[in-house]
Amino acid sequence: MTSKSMLLSISLAAAAALASGAVSARTEIQNKGSDTLVNVAQSWAEQYGKINPDVAVAVSGGGSGTGIAALINGTVDIANASRKMKDKEIAEAKAKGHDPVEHVVGYDALAIFVNKSFPLDSLSIPELAKIYGRGGGATKWSDLGITIPGCKDEIVVVSRQNNSGTYAYFQEAVLGDKGKFRQGTLDMHGSKDVADLVEKTPCAIGYSGLAYATDHLKTLCISTEKGKPCVKPTEETAFDGTYPIARPLMMYTDGKPKADVKKYMEWIMSDVGQCIVAKEGYAPVKKVTCK
Amino acid sequence: MTSANAEMFQASGLNKRNERVQNSYRILFGLMTLMLITPVLLILGTLVAKGGGVISWEFLFTAPTDGMRTGGVLPALLGTIWLVMVALLLSVPIGVCAAIYLSEYAGDNWFTRTINLAIINLAGVPSIVHALFGLGAFVIFFGFGTSILAASLTLAVMTMPVVIVATRESLQAVPQAFREACWNMGATRWQTIRRVVLPNAITGILTGVILEVSRTAGETAPIMFTGAVFFTPFLPESVLDQTMALSLHLFVAATQVPGIAEEVPFGVALVLIALVLTMNSASIAFRMWLRGKKKW
Numbered sequence: 172m173t174s175k176s177m178l179l180s181i182s183l184a185a186a187a188a189l190a191s192g193a194v195s196a197r198t199e200i201q202n203k204g205s206d207t208l209v210n211v212a213q214s215w216a217e218q219y220g221k222i223n224p225d226v227a228v229a230v231s232g233g234g235s236g237t238g239i240a241a242l243i244n245g246t247v248d249i250a251n252a253s254r255k256m257k258d259k260e261i262a263e264a265k266a267k268g269h270d271p272v273e274h275v276v277g278y279d280a281l282a283i284f285v286n287k288s289f290p291l292d293s294l295s296i297p298e299l300a301k302i303y304g305r306g307g308g309a310t311k312w313s314d315l316g317i318t319i320p321g322c323k324d325e326i327v328v329v330s331r332q333n334n335s336g337t338y339a340y341f342q343e344a345v346l347g348d349k350g351k352f353r354q355g356t357l358d359m360h361g362s363k364d365v366a367d368l369v370e371k372t373p374c375a376i377g378y379s380g381l382a383y384a385t386d387h388l389k390t391l392c393i394s395t396e397k398g399k400p401c402v403k404p405t406e407e408t409a410f411d412g413t414y415p416i417a418r419p420l421m422m423y424t425d426g427k428p429k430a431d432v433k434k435y436m437e438w439i440m441s442d443v444g445q446c447i448v449a450k451e452g453y454a455p456v457k458k459v460t461c462k
Numbered sequence: 463m464t465s466a467n468a469e470m471f472q473a474s475g476l477n478k479r480n481e482r483v484q485n486s487y488r489i490l491f492g493l494m495t496l497m498l499i500t501p502v503l504l505i506l507g508t509l510v511a512k513g514g515g516v517i518s519w520e521f522l523f524t525a526p527t528d529g530m531r532t533g534g535v536l537p538a539l540l541g542t543i544w545l546v547m548v549a550l551l552l553s554v555p556i557g558v559c560a561a562i563y564l565s566e567y568a569g570d571n572w573f574t575r576t577i578n579l580a581i582i583n584l585a586g587v588p589s590i591v592h593a594l595f596g597l598g599a600f601v602i603f604f605g606f607g608t609s610i611l612a613a614s615l616t617l618a619v620m621t622m623p624v625v626i627v628a629t630r631e632s633l634q635a636v637p638q639a640f641r642e643a644c645w646n647m648g649a650t651r652w653q654t655i656r657r658v659v660l661p662n663a664i665t666g667i668l669t670g671v672i673l674e675v676s677r678t679a680g681e682t683a684p685i686m687f688t689g690a691v692f693f694t695p696f697l698p699e700s701v702l703d704q705t706m707a708l709s710l711h712l713f714v715a716a717t718q719v720p721g722i723a724e725e726v727p728f729g730v731a732l733v734l735i736a737l738v739l740t741m742n743s744a745s746i747a748f749r750m751w752l753r754g755k756k757k758w
Contacts, residue, residue, distance in 0.1 A: 210719060220696060227694055229704045230694065231692045
């Protein structure tokens with residue numbers, strides 16, 4: 172056999188192998204969206220694969236906006252979102268013949284992170300608005316009467332990219348309906364990037380889902396107004412609504428879920444599914460007792 | 463007389479200066495070469511030092527568990543092999559045939575010059591643009607959905623210029639006299655290509671394939687849009703499945719998973735590099751074997 176005919180037969184064999192495997196017996200569920208939810212979604216997919224080997228759940232991140240856009244285009248079965256779909260987006264989906272149905276699958280406390288060297292333990296929402304809001308007035312820590320050791324006074328404002336649901340929710344909850352983010356924020360591409368940056372930068376302040384809190388940074392206690400008692404973000408305070416910046420985490424399906432997607436959604440809402448939410452650091456939608 | 467001779471062979475001031483200059487340039491260029499390999503050694507060293515500890519059979523041959531914090535990389539490893547293999551199957555035959563046409567059949571006119579220009583431009587298009595093209599063309603327009611097929615097609619389009627250029631260069635490196643000798647024996651153009659030109663050019667073509675493997679395995683942007691996912695619990699079974707891939711898994715492990723051990727991303731990077739090196743050494747070995755048979 173010459174080398175050429177060998178090459179030819181190898182590639183033919185490979186092509187035949189590929190062609191024979193071209194049809195798969197498994198059902199695939201496409202699940203895409205929020206980076207806040209992506210780790211929970213991954214854990215769900217991992218555990219569901221163990222109990223139901225005929226269904227493969229493929230999880231992708233990219234942000235709530237990415238997931239919602241995919242639902243509008245009909246390329247996913249379930250979109251993950253850490254914010255509600257806007258009326259405009261729902262109208263767009265309807266125009267394309269899709270009918271988004273919302274499912275609240277958990278709650279998230281939006282934690283405010285500062286560096287370990289930050290001297291205080293709490294901030295109020297109006298103070299956050301001063302730091303993050305356009306024309307909010309605070310660009311230096313001294314504007315709020317705060318001195319941080321190892322920091323030259325300039326506030327390093329860490330935010331998220333604008334298709335992030337976390338970004339949209341923070342804007343709504345802290346800056347208000349008409350509020351805009353100030354110019355010059357550092358817009359990170361993921362919650363973990365926010366936490367990593369704040370951990371290394373004494374001047375920084377950032378926000379992320381509570382699941383990204385670590386021992387290497389300080390998670391602030393938040394009050395609705397200066398002087399009022401503050402509330403620490405925890406699963407309990409997110410669930411009972413006492414923490415002022417907690418939000419529901421959503422999954423959107425196209426119409427009422429059917430067949431395999433229905434079974435998957437029911438499993439997510441079951442005790443097992445909700446315990447995974449708790450394990451990943453978010454608040455379940457109902458009281459569950461987990462191992 | 464003798465003293466004059468001795469003086470003649472004595473190094474003059476100019477000779478000495480020339481030697482000094484010569485030596486300093488040698489040292490300068492040597493240092494530059496060292497600088498060139500320093501990053502390579504540092505990268506490999508860091509990866510082995512930080513990620514070597516997590517590499518085990520279990521890491522290579524199990525799926526990620528516990529929210530990707532423990533377990534291995536098997537689905538991503540297999541996914542990358544699928545993506546590379548399908549991309550090669552799609553791009554090498556087309557690329558090689560196109561190069562043969564351009565080098566052996568086509569004349570030098572405005573048409574072939576335009577094609578060459580297009581190939582060079584295609585090679586210069588950033589991978590994220592290829593990603594968007596792949597999303598629009600293969601995922602949506604052709605309706606392959608996000609799948610290995612769509613991702614590999616995107617990678618194939620992206621790496622095609624590498625194959626074409628490498629193949630064309632190696633075809634043109636075959637001396638024209640070989641062809642003329644063959645034609646003079648009465649052989650047709652195709653017989654000449656098959657029996658003389660291609661066997662002599664095969665090593666160069668394989669070099670192109672090696673370059674393509676490295677680039678294909680490492681690309682993240684094109685597959686992120688078209689076929690690779692954050693996580694899926696099963697191994698790919700067909701070209702219409704979605705898959706995890708090592709490059710995207712590295713991005714995910716490094717930036718998206720809270721509470722993951724620091725060694726894991728380094729381990730993933732090490733596996734990716736080792737995979738590329740293994741695939742390359744296989745084709746390098748094949749190339750050396752072929753070169754051993756070369757007659758000139």
